[in-house]
Amino acid sequence: METKRNTTKLLLWLLMFFSDTVPLSYEKSMRERAIELMQDARLIDGHNDFVLRLRIFYQNRLRRVNLRELNKTHTNLAKLQAGYVGAQFWSVYVLCSAQNKDAVRLTLEQIDIVKRMCNSYEELELVTTSQGISDSRRIACLIGIEGGHSIDSSLATLRMYYDLGVRYMTLTHSCNTPWSESSSKGIHNFYPSVTGLTAFGQEVVKEMNRLGMLIDLSHTSYSTAKAALNISKAPVIFSHSSASSICNHSRNVPDDILQQLKKNKGIIMVTFNADVLACGRKVVNVSNLADHFDHIKKIAGSESIGIGGDYDGVEHFPEGLEDVSKYPSLIEELLRRGWNETELKGVLRENFLRVFREVENVRNISGLMDVDESEIPQEEVQNSCRLDLRNHRLQAARSFGFPSVAQPLVGNWRVTEGWRSCIQVQATRQCCRCFFIIWGLLFAACS
């Protein structure tokens, strides 16, 4: 009897001892559970700026780089696979400084590189529909425009981007457009009197509904987001934003908008940018990120949540989430906090697919609606890099022997909002072209 009791005691003591040093099978299976979940429901990530890095580091020359193993960036194909990413929205962001210059051309160049990238690697394939994402056995590539300055106030340009495969547009980046207000103040000086959405901005939102292009409200101001949520007939998204209640950063979304988003049946794709997660706290980890998920679930329900990492778009990420291979760590943490598999599959992909399908549905229903032929009023947008067709003698310019009315090579040009003058000399310097000066992502600008 005595020996048996001693043996039992000994075994219990050993068990207690080892439970501190050897992970319990319970914890190990959290990681395994996360991975099994993600194998089954690969992530649809709402926002990645890798393509901007390709421009900065390689001038869009894909031949110079092996996208599988690239180690200068948060993103490469091997890491995406390790992170169980099933679909990625590639941002075709162009600098705000290119607004009223050559933002359109630069955007086309970014779209071009996404297409070339996704055609060049068998791990990738370009898709443009919710069905395309569901069916894909590879990493599905989608295209998102980041900033309304890319359309240069032209609905026709918006339509052409849609034809090229673009499936969302973030209404603003960190600058106002002539028709929409950004949440960023003081970074740029474009159109400072614009608040929310102008009349033309409302036309943009309606046309996006008609086309079936997702409306992305990340980076937009409170007024813009409210206005868009009021007007839009389709669910909207925040491709990469987090919760204001946890960290009151201008990039985050306050509770009342989250509630409106729930009614809208839209989605907030929570972002990993450490600066917006923990408001300046020095150490940021996956737990800080998970706090945002918990909060938004409480306010808007887990069905309103997705993931938009913003990898390669910002510098600081939480510990343990340094690159695109680390997504499982987030899922693991959420499992630990009691999120169930249905909720997590929703976060990973099902919620986004629901939103995208409904946006496509609105397009299908709109089929007979007339194309929006609105133009932005000239006085809201005229600038020196825009040909003023009202005052141009079109007939004269077309006939032979008539001298051109416009002489663009001569004279001073005040390019944007009183920034700087630009004098053209011998046609070698083009005022309307963004000369991309790289000092670091935050400080990149046009000259």
Place this chain on the structure above:
Amino acid sequence: METKRNTTKLLLWLLMFFSDTVPLSYEKSMRERAIELMQDARLIDGHNDFVLRLRIFYQNRLRRVNLRELNKTHTNLAKLQAGYVGAQFWSVYVLCSAQNKDAVRLTLEQIDIVKRMCNSYEELELVTTSQGISDSRRIACLIGIEGGHSIDSSLATLRMYYDLGVRYMTLTHSCNTPWSESSSKGIHNFYPSVTGLTAFGQEVVKEMNRLGMLIDLSHTSYSTAKAALNISKAPVIFSHSSASSICNHSRNVPDDILQQLKKNKGIIMVTFNADVLACGRKVVNVSNLADHFDHIKKIAGSESIGIGGDYDGVEQFAFVLS
């Protein structure tokens, strides 16, 4: 016997009389032959600027206009059908003055209106392949960019235009680009030191070959045309030009280039602009136009010839054809 001879004389006299006033069945059948031919082989026209007129007159607002009956322009749908046009390249020209400004955006807007126009009318349908043209029972719409300034010196932009359905690009309009020289001198002051094709211009031509976009040499200078013909691995076109030998206008094509075009197996789509047909002659008619066809057939063979009217792109047409 006498009566019979008199009757015959009378009949012969009546025949002679009427032959002056009543068209012989021989002449009537030329017109009929032409129509039968065109019903069977509807025209593919290389260049029409109607879409520019839509911008000028209607600010691209299709809702303001009925394209079937519009009478401000050379072109409307009823007239296209009456002319047996089976396929039309719509030019998405934007002014040279927009070079280095917003030419790209303006080009996208013109492409947008072609697409909207061709989706809105059942007489029209957008196509992007030769097979599409062959198969079409409607008027097939194709898109041509007029002037390299539309790509803003960006091959990526060229590729995106191709993805949007553009199937030819005229390398220049009446202005030089940073990489190609126009035949027009003194109209614009862009890049005056560029001659022919620069190194980048050669890359443009090669990329157009790779993409399958037709290279259009109308409006280009002699050097540009020669350079393009030397580099291109595919046949090239002149979408709307005529023969220098008949009228020595900078917009026309000299005989040596026509010979090179023949070797290239390309095509010159003869244009109807009266100013380039008859070098300032006051009265220009279909015969002047036909002289160009005859001459080019002699130099380069009829297989090198097509038609590119340039309707709604210029004002003066031969009076029979306007």
